[in-house]
Amino acid sequence: MNLDYPLAHLMGGVILLCAFSMLSQRRLAAMITLYQVQALTLSAAAFWQGFAQGAGDLYLTGLITLAIKGILLPMGMRQIVQRFNMVRAVETTVPVGFSMILGVGLIGIAVLVVLPTTVSAVSLTREDLAISLSVVLLGLLVMTLRRNAIAQVIGFLSTENGLVLAATGMPGMPFVAELSVALLVLLAFLVIGVFLFRIREHFDTLDLVGIEEIERRGR
Amino acid sequence: MNLCLPAVFLPLLAAPAIGVFGTRAQGAMANLALNVIVFGFTVGVFFEPGSGLIHADDLGMIFGALTSFVCMTTALSNLSFVWSGNEVLSVRRWRVYHAMCQVVLGSTLLGFYADNIGLLWVAVEGATIAATVGVSLSRTASALEAAWKYFILGGVGIALALFGTMLVYLAAQPALGPGLAAMSFTALGAHVTKLDGSLLTLAFVFLLFGYGTKAALVPLHGWLPDAYAEGPIPLTTALSTLMLNVALIAILRFRHLMQANFAGGGGALQPGVFLLTLGLASLLLTAFSLSRRRDARRFFGFSSIEHSGIAVFAFGIGGPAAIFGGLLHMLVHTLIKSALFQALMRGAALRGSAAPGNYGFSHLRGMIHSNKYVGWLLGGCVFALTGLPPSGLFASEFIIISQTIQRDPYMSLPLGLGLVLCAVAIIRHVGPLVFGHAPPHTKHQKAGVGINLAGLQLALGFGIAFAMPWFLLNALSSVAAALQ
Numbered sequence: 137m138n139l140d141y142p143l144a145h146l147m148g149g150v151i152l153l154c155a156f157s158m159l160s161q162r163r164l165a166a167m168i169t170l171y172q173v174q175a176l177t178l179s180a181a182a183f184w185q186g187f188a189q190g191a192g193d194l195y196l197t198g199l200i201t202l203a204i205k206g207i208l209l210p211m212g213m214r215q216i217v218q219r220f221n222m223v224r225a226v227e228t229t230v231p232v233g234f235s236m237i238l239g240v241g242l243i244g245i246a247v248l249v250v251l252p253t254t255v256s257a258v259s260l261t262r263e264d265l266a267i268s269l270s271v272v273l274l275g276l277l278v279m280t281l282r283r284n285a286i287a288q289v290i291g292f293l294s295t296e297n298g299l300v301l302a303a304t305g306m307p308g309m310p311f312v313a314e315l316s317v318a319l320l321v322l323l324a325f326l327v328i329g330v331f332l333f334r335i336r337e338h339f340d341t342l343d344l345v346g347i348e349e350i351e352r353r354g355r
Numbered sequence: 356m357n358l359c360l361p362a363v364f365l366p367l368l369a370a371p372a373i374g375v376f377g378t379r380a381q382g383a384m385a386n387l388a389l390n391v392i393v394f395g396f397t398v399g400v401f402f403e404p405g406s407g408l409i410h411a412d413d414l415g416m417i418f419g420a421l422t423s424f425v426c427m428t429t430a431l432s433n434l435s436f437v438w439s440g441n442e443v444l445s446v447r448r449w450r451v452y453h454a455m456c457q458v459v460l461g462s463t464l465l466g467f468y469a470d471n472i473g474l475l476w477v478a479v480e481g482a483t484i485a486a487t488v489g490v491s492l493s494r495t496a497s498a499l500e501a502a503w504k505y506f507i508l509g510g511v512g513i514a515l516a517l518f519g520t521m522l523v524y525l526a527a528q529p530a531l532g533p534g535l536a537a538m539s540f541t542a543l544g545a546h547v548t549k550l551d552g553s554l555l556t557l558a559f560v561f562l563l564f565g566y567g568t569k570a571a572l573v574p575l576h577g578w579l580p581d582a583y584a585e586g587p588i589p590l591t592t593a594l595s596t597l598m599l600n601v602a603l604i605a606i607l608r609f610r611h612l613m614q615a616n617f618a619g620g621g622g623a624l625q626p627g628v629f630l631l632t633l634g635l636a637s638l639l640l641t642a643f644s645l646s647r648r649r650d651a652r653r654f655f656g657f658s659s660i661e662h663s664g665i666a667v668f669a670f671g672i673g674g675p676a677a678i679f680g681g682l683l684h685m686l687v688h689t690l691i692k693s694a695l696f697q698a699l700m701r702g703a704a705l706r707g708s709a710a711p712g713n714y715g716f717s718h719l720r721g722m723i724h725s726n727k728y729v730g731w732l733l734g735g736c737v738f739a740l741t742g743l744p745p746s747g748l749f750a751s752e753f754i755i756i757s758q759t760i761q762r763d764p765y766m767s768l769p770l771g772l773g774l775v776l777c778a779v780a781i782i783r784h785v786g787p788l789v790f791g792h793a794p795p796h797t798k799h800q801k802a803g804v805g806i807n808l809a810g811l812q813l814a815l816g817f818g819i820a821f822a823m824p825w826f827l828l829n830a831l832s833s834v835a836a837a838l839q
Binding site: 250253255256272275276285299303308309310328335 | 473484499503506507510511514515517518521522524525528529532533534535538551553554556557
């Protein structure tokens with residue numbers, strides 16, 4: 137039996153499920169764990185695609201994902217959470233039920249947009265693309281709904297995972313793209329890390345509601 | 356020899372060194388020296404455009420040279436900004452600041468010269484990260500908020516643009532197969548009718564919103580006024596001119612792919628509607644928000660949104676003449692805006708400090724009482740932004756409007772309305788800014804030699820519009836004809 141499709145879809149599904157659960161998670165620590173599971177699954181998906189397509193550079197993508205996103209970034213984020221003493225804190229501005237309904241809506245949109253436009257492409261790519269667009273949109277939703285800076289960062293990183301999932305599904309996509317994504321995520325994360333500390337310095341909180349200085353001054 | 360490579364990689368490779376070594380003054384000098392060398396390379400690119408992954412087509416040559424020219428003059432006026440000591444930063448942050456200036460320059464040039472949609476994306480992302488670091492450098496509460504906003508909105512844009520890039524690659528699969536060719540603008544352009552039209556349309560929507568974030572098109576413009584107002588002002592100059600241009604050029608190139616696919620029966624939708632909508636939205640929103648700004652940098656930030664909206668509108672109208680008008684508009688706007696920000700910086704320095712927060716219109720009014728030349732120059736630049744004759748923008752806006760009347764008459768009404776409203780909102784500030792009552796205790800002061808550069812750029816903006824040199828005219832016309 138050919139395992140190409142079922143396994144790739146299974147891993148895509150797990151990644152989507154993680155992105156979706158992030159919407160409902162109230163605790164930062166749990167969100168980080170979800171992100172880690174998502175990244176680990178992504179690296180497994182990259183390895184599997186590398187094996188199925190016979191493309192060596194996808195193994196490298198998988199390794200980078202595993203090292204940076206699966207291990208380093210979650211470790212860094214956990215440290216920040218510990219340091220800021222936010223282990224138990226998470227709030228949502230929108231009720232969880234409502235944000236999940238929005239999430240389901242976005243997944244529906246992604247499927248409805250991608251499947252009809254990609255009739256000519258290979259079916260594996262089509263469904264992979266629908267899944268990864270859903271992950272991207274869900275990540276953006278997390279970024280919009282959460283007011284906590286770390287939660288927004290996790291949303292951003294989850295978006296990036298969706299993008300890499302799409303890239304691994306593309307037949308023969310040159311490696312340049314994935315490498316740069318991985319490196320730039322790291323860079324972006326460094327930048328964000330610095331930000332977090334500075335925001336913390338200035339406002340004694342990572343709650344972004346409190347920093348709307350410019351609004352108050354009346355531009 | 357491919358001169359694009361040193362132009363791109365010299366600043367990128369020099370950036371780490373600048374970021375680690377040197378004092379404030381050494382950093383500023385190194386920044387200037389590198390900019391001068393890179394300007395030399397970008398001029399050399401006209402003769403040695405090279406080939407392959409990084410090479411310059413006509414569009415890249417023109418905008419690459421413009422970019423490095425503006426960067427060079429900005430680096431010169433940066434000297435006085437650094438030496439004035441208005442912006443109080445530690446040595447380490449000055450190093451980071453100058454390194455980031457170089458990264459912005461290098462990655463913007465990469466964006467113009469890259470013949471690869473992935474590389475273009477990398478360039479834009481690199482420039483964004485560098486600019487975010489730059490904006491946050493003064494570490495005040497509002498600077499952090501601006502940088503965070505920039506990062507979040509920019510991150511969304513980057514994600515959407517990358518997804519669009521991958522969709523273009525997928526759309527090219529039937530024609531070009533796997534590999535690098537399916538990501539090259541040259542190859543994509545050559546096989547454009549064989550691309551998958553519906554995928555290309557989907558890709559274009561993502562790319563438009565992705566790069567539209569960088570071009571600050573409404574409704575993705577939220578980051579721009581804050582980022583303009585809070586970063587160190589030389590960096591603002593770079594942002595206002597380089598980042599917008601590289602994003603607009605990217606949009607133009609993808610628009611061409613889609614339009615050509617549509618014309619060749621490839622099944623893509625016509626891109627015009629999307630561009631016209633976003634362009635008009637930007638123009639009209641600024642028309643109504645300009646009049647309420649009290650901070651000059653935020654005000655001119657909104658004016659940048661207006662002009663990038665006009666350029667996108669011109670691309671949406673389509674046809675060689677409108678594209679020509681849009682490109683001319685970008686060229687002239689870049690020169691005027693950079694002159695304006697340099698004059699503004701000098702003016703604010705005359706009033707005490709060029710650090711962010713000292714750019715209220717009430718603080719800057721009556722500039723002529725501080726220094727005649729700066730006053731007139733500032734007035735001239737602000738007036739030029741309105742697009743009334745004899746401003747260089749008049750020429751480009753005239754072309755765009757006449758093309759609109761010819762190709763899409765109904766669109767000319769909202770376009771005209773937006774242009775007039777913006778012009779009125781801007782021109783209201785010229786009088787008070789130049790001739791108004793100066794704040795008490797204002798003394799007449801010397802402005803320094805560097806200010807002549809701003810005057811030179813303003814004159815160049817005028818000259819390019821009304822007396823364009825033949826070689827530029829030929830190059831720009833052939834670009835517009837090829838990308839129609």
